[in-house]
Amino acid sequence: MKADVPKPEPALRIAARRLLALRPPRTLLLSSLTVILLFCAWVVVTETGLANPLFLPNPEAVARAFMEVSTEGYQGSTLIEHLSASLYRILVAFGLACLIGIPLGVLMGTSETARALLSPMIEFYRPLPPLGIYTLLVMWLGIGEESKLALLFLAALPGLIIATIQAVRNIDPIYVRAAKALGASTRTIVLQVYLPAAGPTILAGMRISLGFTYTVLVAAEIVAASAGIGWMIWDAAKFLLSDVVIMGLIVLGLTGVALDMVMRLFGQILMPWTRKQ
Amino acid sequence: MLSGMVVIPALAAEPPSKITVGYLNLVNAQLVTKNLGLLAKEMPGVEIGYVKIGGGGDMLRAITANQVDFGGLGNPPAAIGLVRDLPMKGIMVLNMLDYVEAMVVRTDKNIKSIKDLAGKKVAAPFGSTTHYLLLKALAEEGVNPGDLELLDLAPADIAIAWSRGDIDAAWFWEPNLDKAVKDGGNILITSGEMAKRGYPTWDVAVVMNEFAEKHPEYVEKFVRAECAGIDFWLKNPEKTAEIIAQELSLPIEDATRMMKGTEMVPCPTQLTEAYMGKSGSIGQFADTLESTAQFLVAEKRLPKAPTRDEFAAKLDVSYLEKIVGE
Numbered sequence: 001m002k003a004d005v006p007k008p009e010p011a012l013r014i015a016a017r018r019l020l021a022l023r024p025p026r027t028l029l030l031s032s033l034t035v036i037l038l039f040c041a042w043v044v045v046t047e048t049g050l051a052n053p054l055f056l057p058n059p060e061a062v063a064r065a066f067m068e069v070s071t072e073g074y075q076g077s078t079l080i081e082h083l084s085a086s087l088y089r090i091l092v093a094f095g096l097a098c099l100i101g102i103p104l105g106v107l108m109g110t111s112e113t114a115r116a117l118l119s120p121m122i123e124f125y126r127p128l129p130p131l132g133i134y135t136l137l138v139m140w141l142g143i144g145e146e147s148k149l150a151l152l153f154l155a156a157l158p159g160l161i162i163a164t165i166q167a168v169r170n171i172d173p174i175y176v177r178a179a180k181a182l183g184a185s186t187r188t189i190v191l192q193v194y195l196p197a198a199g200p201t202i203l204a205g206m207r208i209s210l211g212f213t214y215t216v217l218v219a220a221e222i223v224a225a226s227a228g229i230g231w232m233i234w235d236a237a238k239f240l241l242s243d244v245v246i247m248g249l250i251v252l253g254l255t256g257v258a259l260d261m262v263m264r265l266f267g268q269i270l271m272p273w274t275r276k277q
Numbered sequence: 278m279l280s281g282m283v284v285i286p287a288l289a290a291e292p293p294s295k296i297t298v299g300y301l302n303l304v305n306a307q308l309v310t311k312n313l314g315l316l317a318k319e320m321p322g323v324e325i326g327y328v329k330i331g332g333g334g335d336m337l338r339a340i341t342a343n344q345v346d347f348g349g350l351g352n353p354p355a356a357i358g359l360v361r362d363l364p365m366k367g368i369m370v371l372n373m374l375d376y377v378e379a380m381v382v383r384t385d386k387n388i389k390s391i392k393d394l395a396g397k398k399v400a401a402p403f404g405s406t407t408h409y410l411l412l413k414a415l416a417e418e419g420v421n422p423g424d425l426e427l428l429d430l431a432p433a434d435i436a437i438a439w440s441r442g443d444i445d446a447a448w449f450w451e452p453n454l455d456k457a458v459k460d461g462g463n464i465l466i467t468s469g470e471m472a473k474r475g476y477p478t479w480d481v482a483v484v485m486n487e488f489a490e491k492h493p494e495y496v497e498k499f500v501r502a503e504c505a506g507i508d509f510w511l512k513n514p515e516k517t518a519e520i521i522a523q524e525l526s527l528p529i530e531d532a533t534r535m536m537k538g539t540e541m542v543p544c545p546t547q548l549t550e551a552y553m554g555k556s557g558s559i560g561q562f563a564d565t566l567e568s569t570a571q572f573l574v575a576e577k578r579l580p581k582a583p584t585r586d587e588f589a590a591k592l593d594v595s596y597l598e599k600i601v602g603e
Contacts, residue, residue: 054341054361075577076423138434142443224400224428224438235429238334238404239578240341240361 015269057243065243077227085227093152101157105164126158130216143224155216156209163205167198203267295324299345304535305372310506312520319498334404346488351406356569364486367592370547371480375469377538380448381462391418397445403429406478407448410471451535452525500596504544559589
C-alpha cells in the first residue's frame with residue numbers, strides 16, 4: 001500500500017503506520033467476534049442454569065464484584081491497590097530479568113566459553129516447577145517482597161536468556177565480518193550489529209517471558225501477601241467467592257494483554273525495520 | 278440393618294468400588310481409624326483412599342471439585358461451604374479444639390496480651406478456625422485488625438517463617454505449633470480458652486450428598502469406624518499416642534501432649550444438646566455455624582448468613598443415631 005516512501009518520515013509517524021499495518025480491520029473484527037461469542041456463551045450457559053453459579057457466576061455478578069472491589073475494596077485494598085501491588089512485583093522482577101538476562105544471553109550467544117560455563121545452571125533450573133523452588137526461596141529470603149520478586153524473576157529469566165542466545169547466534173556472520181573489516185570495535189559491534197539484528201527475536205523472547213512471569217503470579221502471592229491480584233484470587237477462592245475470582249482473572253488477563261501491546265509498540269518504535277513487507 | 282448383623286452383599290445396594298476420605302492434617306482420632314484400618318474392616322472389598330489435606334480452604338476446594346466422599350471441616354470452612362450450598366452435610370463431630378490450636382508469640386517480643394499485638398506481624402491460615410478466633414479475640418479486646426500486620430500463611434509456611442524470625446505471633450495448630458513454641462515462643466491464648474469465652478471451634482465430618490444418597494449404608498459404616506476410632510482413643514491413650522507419633526513422625530511425648538489438646542467426644546455424647554443434638558432438635562453446632570456465618574458476613578467473606586434452622590437442616594445425625602442405637 002505504502003511500500004515506497006519517497007522521503008524520510010518522522011520515526012513516530014512510521015511507528016504509527018506500522019501499528020496500523022499490524023492490526024488490519026479484518027483481523028480486529030475476527031478477534032472481536034471471538035470475544036463476543038465467548039461472552040454470549042457465558043451469558044447463555046449461566047442464564048439457562050447449565051452452569052452451577054458457584055463454578056461460573058453470571059456476567060452481572062462478576063461486574064458487580066468489579067464495582068464493589070473497585071469502590072469498597074477487597075479485604076482492605078481497592079482493586080487499583082491490588083493491581084498496583086501485582087504490577088509492581090511483575091514489572092520490577094521482569095525489568096531485573098531483562099537487565100540481567102539479555103546481556104547474559106548476548107554473552108552466551110557470542111562466547112562459546114560463557115555458554116559452556118553457564119548453560120548447566122540455566123538448563124537445570126528452567127524446568128523446575130515454580131512452587132518447588134518457592135519453598136526454598138521462602139526459607140532463604142523470608143516471606144516478604146524479596147521471595148516474591150525472586151520467584152517472578154526466576155520465572156522470567158530463562159526465556160529471556162534462551163531467546164537472546166538464539167537471536168545472537170542466528171545473526172548472519174557476514175554482518176559481523178563486514179563491521180570488523182570496517183574497523184568497528186567490539187563495543188560498536190555489540191551495540192550496532194548484534195542488538196539491532198537480534199532485537200526482533202529478543203523482543204519475542206521478552207513477550208513470552210512476560211507471559212511466564214504472569215503464570216507464577218498467584219503462586220508468588222499465596223505466601224503471606226495481603227494485597228495483589230494473585231492474592232485476591234487465592235483468598236477469594238478459599239471463601240468460594242467465585243465472582244471475585246473470575247473478575248480477578250479477567251483483570252489480570254487484560255493487564256497482560258495491555259503490557260504485551262506496550263511491548264509490541266516499543267518494538268515498532270525502536271525497530272522499524274521489523275516491518276513485514 | 279439390625280445391630281451386629283453382617284450385611285449380605287447380594288442384599289445390599291451395589292457397593293462403591295472406591296471411597297476417598299479427605300482428612301485434615303491435625304491430631305484427632307481419624308489418625309487412629311486410618312492407622313488401625315478400621316474403615317477397611319467395615320468395608321471389605323472397597324478400595325479406601327486417604328488424602329491428607331492441609332487446611333479448611335483446601336478441603337473446601339476438594340469438596341467443590343467432588344474429589345472426596347468424606348471430608349473434615351472446621352466450623353468456619355463448614356459455614357462457608359454450607360452457605361455456598363456445596364452438596365454436603367455434616368454427620369458427626371471429629372473433635373473439639375482445645376490447646377491443639379493456640380496462638381504462639383515470640384517470647385522476646387514481650388507480648389503479654391492481645392492488645393500488645395498492635396504493630397506486630399501475626400500469621401494465621403485465612404479462612405480457618407484459628408483465623409476466625411484471632412479476629413474474634415481482637416474484636417473482644419477492642420483491637421482494630423488494621424493495627425497489626427495480619428498475614429495469610431499455611432501452617433507449614435508459618436513454621437518456616439517463624440524459624441526465620443519473619444513473624445511475631447501466629448495462631449495455628451499441631452503438629453507445627455509445637456515447633457514454634459520450642460523455638461523461642463510461648464502460648465498467649467489457646468482455642469480452648471476461646472471456647473470457654475463462648476467461641477467453640479471444632480471439626481465436623483461431612484459426606485457428599487450424592488454419595489450419601491447412593492450408599493447410605495456406607496455412611497453408617499464410616500460413622501461406625503470413626504466412632505470405634507474415638508472409642509479406642511479414649512480407652513487406650515498410650516497406644517493412641519504411639520499411633521499418632523507414628524503417623525506424624527513425632528516423638529512419643531509430643532504426641533501425648535498434642536493428644537490432650539484435642540477433645541474427643543464419645544459418639545453417644547455427640548447426640549446431646551451441647552454438640553450435634555438429635556434429629557428434629559439439632560444441638561449447639563447449628564448455633565456455632567450461625568454465629569460463624571454472621572461473623573464472616575461482617576468480615577465481607579460471605580454474602581449472606583442463613584438462619585439457624587437452615588444450618589440445622591444440613592446436619593444429619595440419623596447415621597450417628599443408628600450407630601449409637603446399636
